[in-house]
Amino acid sequence: MIKIIHPRPSPIAATLYTLRDMNVEVIVMHGPTGCCFRTARLLESDGVRVVTTGMSENDFILGAGEKLVDTLTEAYDTFKPKLMGIAGTCASMIIGEDLKEAIATADLPCTVIPVESHGGSGEGDNTVGAIMVLDAAVDCGVIPREEADRQIEMLEKATEVEKTRGMAQGKYIRPNFGDSKESVAKTVVKALKDDKKVAFVLNVKKETSYLFADIINFDYKEINPDNRPIFVANLDENIGLPRIRQHAVNIKSQLDIEPDFISGGLDEYPITANAATEYLKGKDLDWIVVFGVPHAFPIEDFDVESVAVTDGPRLVQPLRELGYTHVVAELDAHSKTLGTDEIVFSDFGEMIRSAIGWLNE
Numbered sequence: 001m002i003k004i005i006h007p008r009p010s011p012i013a014a015t016l017y018t019l020r021d022m023n024v025e026v027i028v029m030h031g032p033t034g035c036c037f038r039t040a041r042l043l044e045s046d047g048v049r050v051v052t053t054g055m056s057e058n059d060f061i062l063g064a065g066e067k068l069v070d071t072l073t074e075a076y077d078t079f080k081p082k083l084m085g086i087a088g089t090c091a092s093m094i095i096g097e098d099l100k101e102a103i104a105t106a107d108l109p110c111t112v113i114p115v116e117s118h119g120g121s122g123e124g125d126n127t128v129g130a131i132m133v134l135d136a137a138v139d140c141g142v143i144p145r146e147e148a149d150r151q152i153e154m155l156e157k158a159t160e161v162e163k164t165r166g167m168a169q170g171k172y173i174r175p176n177f178g179d180s181k182e183s184v185a186k187t188v189v190k191a192l193k194d195d196k197k198v199a200f201v202l203n204v205k206k207e208t209s210y211l212f213a214d215i216i217n218f219d220y221k222e223i224n225p226d227n228r229p230i231f232v233a234n235l236d237e238n239i240g241l242p243r244i245r246q247h248a249v250n251i252k253s254q255l256d257i258e259p260d261f262i263s264g265g266l267d268e269y270p271i272t273a274n275a276a277t278e279y280l281k282g283k284d285l286d287w288i289v290v291f292g293v294p295h296a297f298p299i300e301d302f303d304v305e306s307v308a309v310t311d312g313p314r315l316v317q318p319l320r321e322l323g324y325t326h327v328v329a330e331l332d333a334h335s336k337t338l339g340t341d342e343i344v345f346s347d348f349g350e351m352i353r354s355a356i357g358w359l360n361e
Contacts, residue, residue, distance in 0.1 A: 011129030013039045015087045015117040018133040020048050021206070021241050022142060024113065025081035030068050030097060031055050031089025045339035046207075051075050055091050063095065065102055072106040083142070085113040085133075093118035113140050125168070127155040143241070151240075157270035165295045165322060167314040175313035178328040184307055185351035187326070188289060189359055191305070192223045196286035201276050202233035202259075204292025205269045206244060208311060208333040209235070210340050212292045213251045214349035215309060220257070222356050232261045232279060234272035239265025246341075254343045273297040290324075291348075299323050309348050 012029075016039050019027050027043070029035060029052045040050040051074075053067045068086070075084065086099050099114035106112075113136050117129040134148040134155075162168040192198055204212045213233075220228055237248040244266050252259075261279045264272035273296040280288070280302075287305045290297045294308035295315060300323045308324040310316065311333035319327045328348055336344050 010036070010119045011117045011126055011132070012036045012087060012089055012119060014126040014129035015115050015133055016040065016043055016050070017206075018130040019085040019087065019113065019115070020046055021243050022083070022085070022113070022133065022137055023241075023243060024048065024083050024085040026051065026075050026079050027085045027087055028053065028068070028071050028075055029087050029089060030064070030071075030092040030099065032091055035089045035091070036087075042335055042338050045335075047339065049075070049079050049081075053092075055089075060091055060095060063097065064092065065097060065105075068092075068097065068099070068102040069106045072102060072108060072112065076106075076108045076110060081110055083111050083113070084108070085115060088114075088116045088118055090118040111140055111142065113137055113142060125159050125162075127159045130155050147241075151267060154268055154270055161270050161293075161296045166318055167312060169318065173314045173317050176316035176329070177313055177331075178310075178316045179326050181328050181348050181351045182355075184326045184328055185348060185355045186358070188287065188307060189223055189352060189355040191287050192220060192227055192229060193359060195224065195227050197230075197284060198227075198287040198289065199230040199232065199280055199283065199285050201273075201280075201288060201290040201297060202231075202235070202292055203263070203269055203273045203276060203290060203294065203297055204234065204266065206266055207247060207337045207340070208292065209247055209251055209266055210337040210342065210344050211311075211330060211333050211346045212309065213255060213343050214346040215289070215291050215352065217254075217256050217343060217349060218353050218356060223359065229257075230280070230283065230285075231257055231259050232263055232276045233259040234263045234266060234269060234276075235259060236262050236265040236268075240267045250341050251343060269293045270296055277301060294324065295319055295322060309346075 026049045033052050033054045053071045055064045103112045115132050115136050117132050131152050137143045138145050138148045200216045235248040237245045263275040285304050289307040291309035299306050306324045307326045308319040309328050311330050313329050316327045
């Protein structure tokens with residue numbers, strides 16, 4: 001097991017997000033009121049009601065099965081959902097609380113997905129929490145086994161990417177906000193102006209695509225009408241859960257430029273980077289700009305100027321080590337994109353549009 005001493009997203013957070021992607025309407029967190037507080041609050045913006053059993057010190061010793069039954073009943077009476085989920089936490093899972101027994105006792109007229117996640121699930125990889133949801137959803141008849149298996153394969157590949165190329169490599173990584181967005185944006189715009197061959201690669205996951213898609217949402221004709229950039233995007237609207245497919249539909253309808261190549265779906269980001277690579281090989285590129293999950297893209301296979309745009313300050317250093325010439329960090333991608341169905345402004349996208357204005361002054 002790799003020891004990672006800087007904070008990482010937990011399996012509980014991944015459980016919450018994946019239940020959201022199942023279109024669960026209410027999630028009961030079986031644990032203390034503060035467990036995964038920020039993620040729970042953010043999901044309220046996405047239309048998911050998150051409540052807690054509020055386990056206390058006595059419950060850690062005596063158990064809190066009755067509290068869970070009462071909370072399930074109250075949540076159903078309040079919101080009348082068709083689909084609910086229970087997310088385990090460190091407190092409830094370590095003492096062995098039985099989520100399925102509570103569901104049977106509550107006997108609600110809706111489907112409830114029990115997920116026995118906690119902060120140390122598996123090796124503590126956040127993707128373990130998502131995999132638990134997929135397996136539980138199959139048991140509840142919410143999704144077919146083949147779709148769960150496909151997504152589990154993607155999640156396992158995502159873990160591999162993080163452990164070999166991302167911020168789960170086993171060493172402390174200091175947060176870093178990267179290079180100046182203004183100077184990098186001006187450099188990219190100048191490359192387009194000077195007839196350099198530039199490829200933009202959207203390799204992103206889920207709802208954060210609404211922010212990263214903004215980076216390519218500019219009119220290249222204002223820079224150089226004879227130099228259209230190549231655009232590759234993982235926006236296949238036929239892959240993934242309904243919520244994820246809808247994100248792809250929404251973004252493609254709002255882009256100012258049509259992708260030249262669709263590399264796969266929004267939940268396939270660990271492998272869509274490889275598809276993008278195969279498409280771009282032999283294109284005689286001068287620049288590549290990769291945004292979303294740039295550490296999945298093998299930039300070391302290209303002898304070009306390059307830009308990585310990430311939402312993780314702890315990914316800036318690993319991206320530089322992979323060989324990216326410039327690295328910039330977008331902040332709060334999740335909080336900016338939860339609850340939206342429209343492309344939202346990104347700092348780097350705004351800098352590109354501003355650089356076009358400076359160029360034309």
